[in-house]
Amino acid sequence: MRKMSTYIALGTLILALPLSAETQQTAPAPKTSSPKKETTKTVTKNEIKPKPFTAFTGKITRNKVRLRLQPNLDGHILRELKKGDMLVVIGEQDDYYAVQPTQDQKAYIFRTFVLDNTVEGNHVNVRLEPDVDAPIVAQLNTGDRVDGKVSPQNSKWLEITPPSSARYYISKEYV
Structure with a gap:
């Protein structure tokens, strides 16, 4: 009986050792009088900042240039412009300039x-x-x-x- 209680005590001691070692490793660090906040900022090397667009007056360089409702070849054609027509360019999207509607448009x-x-x-x-x-x-x-x-x-x-x-x-x- 005495031998058995010795084994139980020894087994309990062996099981308790890893638990106490784990507790010591994860215990919080003591607080100091001036805590430091760590802030990190992730910076991407290829971060691109959009450039502000400066509006300008554009002059059409060819005849039968199509003014479209969307910036693509499938965009609805509003009308055809002729060489020398002037437009106010207010932005850009891909291969297209965004322009203000002309004065005569309804x-x-x-x-x-x-x-x-x-x-x-x-x-x-x-x-x-x-x-x-x-x-x-x-x-x-x-x-x-x-x-x-x-x-x-x-x-x-x-x-x-x-x-x-x-x-x-x-x-x-x-x-």
């Missing part, structure tokens, strides 16, 4: 969304033609002001100047 908004020259609704589509299937030029939200007249093509629509958020696109190689 846009259309459905009249039921406008009350006293103020838009009543969010994400109201402004379209290229007075038709629900026409391409969307921009969107307006509640409180946005519009100054328009009833469209002679369809009295359910207002003819307005394109909003400042409207962007058209032209290939960089022709400006």
Whole structure:
């Protein structure tokens, strides 16, 4: 019996040793009077900061240059420009410049969304033609002001100047 209790005591001691060693290793470090905060900042070598775009007036260098609604070859063609036409370039995207709509361009908004020259609704589509299937030029939200007249093509629509958020696109190689 005495031998057995010796084995039990010895076994308990052996099992307790790794546990106490583990406890000592993971014990928190004593606090100092002035704790230091470590801050690290991950810096990527290839971090690219976008350069601010400076708007400029561009001159079309060829005839039959297409002004598009999106910056790609599949973008809806708004019209063709001729050599010498001037545009205000306000941005760039890939191989295209973003340009402001020209002074003579019109846009259309459905009249039921406008009350006293103020838009009543969010994400109201402004379209290229007075038709629900026409391409969307921009969107307006509640409180946005519009100054328009009833469209002679369809009295359910207002003819307005394109909003400042409207962007058209032209290939960089022709400006």
